[in-house]
Amino acid sequence: MANINLSDIEKYFGENYVVRKLNLQIHDSEFVVLLGPSGCGKTTTLRAIAGLEEIDSGDILIDGKAVQNLRAADRDIAFVFQFFALYPHLTAYDNIAFPLRASGQSRSVIDTRVRKVARAIGIEQLLNRKPSALSGGDMQRVAIGRALVRRPKAMLMDEPIGALDAKMRESMRTELKRLHFENGSTTIYVTHDQVEAMSLADRIAVMDEGVLQQVGTPTEVYRRPKNLFVAQFIGSPVMNVLPGRVQAEDGRIKLFLADAAEGFDFAGPVPPQFTGTEDGLMIGVRPEAVQVARDERAGYIPIEAHLIEPLGAYDIVDLKLGSQFLRARTASGFVAGPGQTIWAHVEESQTHFFSSQSGSALEVPGN
Amino acid sequence: MAHVRLEGITKAFGGHTAVSGLDLEIEDGQFFVLLGPTGAGKTTTLRLIAGLERPDSGIIYLDHQNVNGWSPAQRDVALVLQQFSLYPRYTVRENLEFPLKSPARRWTRSQIAARVARVAAIVRVEHLLDRKTDRLSGGEMQRVSIGRAIVRQPRIFLMDEPLSNLDAKLREALRAELKDLKSKLGATFLFVTHDQIEAMSMGDRIAVLHAGRIAQVGTPYEMYNEPSDVFVAGFVGTPTMNLLNAEISDGTALAIAGRFEFRLDGAARARFAGANGPVTVGVRAEDIRIGPDEAIEAVAHGVENQGVEKIVTLRISDCLLRATVPAANPIAIEDRVRFSFVEERLHGFDATTGLNLRRRQAIIPGRTLP
Numbered sequence A: 001m002a003n004i005n006l007s008d009i010e011k012y013f014g015e016n017y018v019v020r021k022l023n024l025q026i027h028d029s030e031f032v033v034l035l036g037p038s039g040c041g042k043t044t045t046l047r048a049i050a051g052l053e054e055i056d057s058g059d060i061l062i063d064g065k066a067v068q069n070l071r072a073a074d075r076d077i078a079f080v081f082q083f084f085a086l087y088p089h090l091t092a093y094d095n096i097a098f099p100l101r102a103s104g105q106s107r108s109v110i111d112t113r114v115r116k117v118a119r120a121i122g123i124e125q126l127l128n129r130k131p132s133a134l135s136g137g138d139m140q141r142v143a144i145g146r147a148l149v150r151r152p153k154a155m156l157m158d159e160p161i162g163a164l165d166a167k168m169r170e171s172m173r174t175e176l177k178r179l180h181f182e183n184g185s186t187t188i189y190v191t192h193d194q195v196e197a198m199s200l201a202d203r204i205a206v207m208d209e210g211v212l213q214q215v216g217t218p219t220e221v222y223r224r225p226k227n228l229f230v231a232q233f234i235g236s237p238v239m240n241v242l243p244g245r246v247q248a249e250d251g252r253i254k255l256f257l258a259d260a261a262e263g264f265d266f267a268g269p270v271p272p273q274f275t276g277t278e279d280g281l282m283i284g285v286r287p288e289a290v291q292v293a294r295d296e297r298a299g300y301i302p303i304e305a306h307l308i309e310p311l312g313a314y315d316i317v318d319l320k321l322g323s324q325f326l327r328a329r330t331a332s333g334f335v336a337g338p339g340q341t342i343w344a345h346v347e348e349s350q351t352h353f354f355s356s357q358s359g360s361a362l363e364v365p366g367n
Numbered sequence B: 001m002a003h004v005r006l007e008g009i010t011k012a013f014g015g016h017t018a019v020s021g022l023d024l025e026i027e028d029g030q031f032f033v034l035l036g037p038t039g040a041g042k043t044t045t046l047r048l049i050a051g052l053e054r055p056d057s058g059i060i061y062l063d064h065q066n067v068n069g070w071s072p073a074q075r076d077v078a079l080v081l082q083q084f085s086l087y088p089r090y091t092v093r094e095n096l097e098f099p100l101k102s103p104a105r106r107w108t109r110s111q112i113a114a115r116v117a118r119v120a121a122i123v124r125v126e127h128l129l130d131r132k133t134d135r136l137s138g139g140e141m142q143r144v145s146i147g148r149a150i151v152r153q154p155r156i157f158l159m160d161e162p163l164s165n166l167d168a169k170l171r172e173a174l175r176a177e178l179k180d181l182k183s184k185l186g187a188t189f190l191f192v193t194h195d196q197i198e199a200m201s202m203g204d205r206i207a208v209l210h211a212g213r214i215a216q217v218g219t220p221y222e223m224y225n226e227p228s229d230v231f232v233a234g235f236v237g238t239p240t241m242n243l244l245n246a247e248i249s250d251g252t253a254l255a256i257a258g259r260f261e262f263r264l265d266g267a268a269r270a271r272f273a274g275a276n277g278p279v280t281v282g283v284r285a286e287d288i289r290i291g292p293d294e295a296i297e298a299v300a301h302g303v304e305n306q307g308v309e310k311i312v313t314l315r316i317s318d319c320l321l322r323a324t325v326p327a328a329n330p331i332a333i334e335d336r337v338r339f340s341f342v343e344e345r346l347h348g349f350d351a352t353t354g355l356n357l358r359r360r361q362a363i364i365p366g367r368t369l370p
Helices: A042-050 A092-102 A107-120 A136-148 A166-183 A194-200 A218-223 A228-233 B042-050 B092-101 B109-122 B138-150 B168-185 B196-202 B220-225 B230-235 B266-271
Strands: A004-013 A016-026 A031-035 A057-062 A077-080 A154-158 A186-191 A203-208 A211-216 A240-249 A252-257 A281-285 A290-293 A301-310 A314-321 A324-331 A341-346 A351-355 B004-013 B016-026 B031-035 B057-062 B077-080 B156-160 B188-193 B205-210 B213-218 B242-249 B252-255 B260-263 B277-283 B288-290 B296-305 B309-316 B319-326 B336-341 B347-350
Touching (some): A004 A042, A016 A042, A031 A042, A031 A194, A042 A077, A042 A154, A092 A107, A092 A136, A107 A136, A136 A166, A166 A194, A166 B296, A186 A194, A194 A218, A194 B296, A203 A218, A203 A228, A211 A218, A211 A228, A218 B296, A228 A240, A228 A281, A228 A351, A240 A324, A301 B196, A301 B220, A314 A341, B004 B042, B016 B205, B016 B213, B031 B042, B042 B077, B042 B156, B077 B138, B092 B109, B092 B138, B109 B138, B109 B168, B138 B168, B168 B188, B168 B196, B188 B196, B196 B220, B205 B230, B213 B220, B213 B230, B230 B242, B230 B277, B230 B347, B242 B319, B309 B336
Parallel strands (some): A031 A186, A031 A203, A077 A154, A154 A186, B031 B205, B156 B188
Antiparallel strands (some): A004 A057, A203 A211, A240 A281, A301 A314, A301 A341, B004 B057, B205 B213, B242 B252, B242 B277, B288 B336, B296 B309, B309 B319
């Protein structure tokens, strides 16, 4: 159990920043995910907390105590890597027991704790097997068990399920979250996979190019992204982002996207500085916020379907908007085929406005 | 443009049979996807069609001609692989010109220029034509690779996991581009992948391969809604279809692990083809209803926010089931919830063979029933 406080962390190679002025507070028992593309500085940050990497400036505080000058072994933190670093000649039991034996615990204490951890991670029946006789998922369970058995102050995980196949990742996600729910250790988890981040995190810290972009609950980063990077990194299918303009016509507000001739009726609030025809506005709409109808409907505009991607539970339809496309999530089979015209509208409460210069989200009144 | 037919193809490497008795037909102008896990025989099948491997038995037809003895060049196929094989010191333009400059093909300089310009527009690399390929991003490189494949109008495009090394956002964009490309070119595509989302979103037809054999051939809609066996059911769709062992008697099913009962009324009964005794019941996450008045009690074992919806793992004794609920649902871990199945959407499989009970009588292409 631990609070971890990162204060003005910086790390650079020559002229290039790997991590820049990073401030992040992780509360006791919290599950925080560092999310970003490769090279964004997330792994460097994690390794710095573990003591595997030195930082150039800033403070790393664990329970209020600066640890940046302590050795990794003295920080009381457990680390799980993407590639299971198990001892191949030892059984699962001995792999998990290893850290306890190294610290000189009695045999009965070790046995109790190994079995307790094994039960928590669901590998009691595999304890006598060697790693070579385990599946990828089971090996990673053993690695997690070995990290947990020491009851460290904090667990750090670097893409621990990234090397597993899709189905295994899905079930390991549920298990990892359950494990955290049951033992409550402070956890920092690194991934590039937004689905993992959304599923597991209490809070997500989104990073890009060494800079923290946004910190928030999964709902916050999904519903209120602070900038275009976060908006398009989180969510699948990706949020539609199109150049747009807001125009008042006959006392009503119209939203024009891309170079489409017709605008959507828009009843929601718009950024105050953009009620004219100025350039510089980017408009973001998630595919599920594009509402569709088969017949003409007030406020909807007719749009031709260009492509349909059936994904089983739903379809993704590319709608032709001038020379660009607006992707909509529809019920399976809603659009019969390419070339069909349907009516579409964007949901006001889920329409995002960004400055095309800075990429930052623009405030709208009452939001 | 080509029609492809495989008839009884078997290929072994040493003692390992990679594909076994494979029958497959790809229509002219179709986007055909071979889908399966690692080791299913997908890449071997593709290499056999390309002429890079020879089958041990069986016949490969291109446009109704037996091409078993033809070299890869004679077959006139274009390959796009996961690893972009571009010439690093050449510009994008030179890479695109390369297939047209082969001595076997006689193109004039102006024909070459016109074709390169057209292809560059199709794969959206016009602004990059004079850049060296080692200065391109992953997505740009893969677009150039695809451009190089289409520049010479081969009979068929063979693509082996071309999107696997790209990040999620780029994969999504290129998926739509490839599908669009197919409709522009009207060409025949054979696309190999282990990613069911790619298969579903792009394929006109999909063949699911499992251990060197075809488990099912059909449209994405059929794969998802009428899986022919438990393997296809579990492989296609995310979250993975819930599969539970149950025992049917007198129209009531008893799930074995969780020890809970549910009625199989009208529609559901037909889907189990009147089976009695042990079965495997399949239910997709979106076909589980959650609400205070539903029939079966469970505990929320896990809750995963996915933005547009949440995945709730339901625990009933020691049985876990995944269900999707709208993101706004405030359900939390360890909450008590009630659920039921959308009965007309249940899937029934034979407990021993794994075959869909409704398909037991039907003939599934490329497969011998036990």
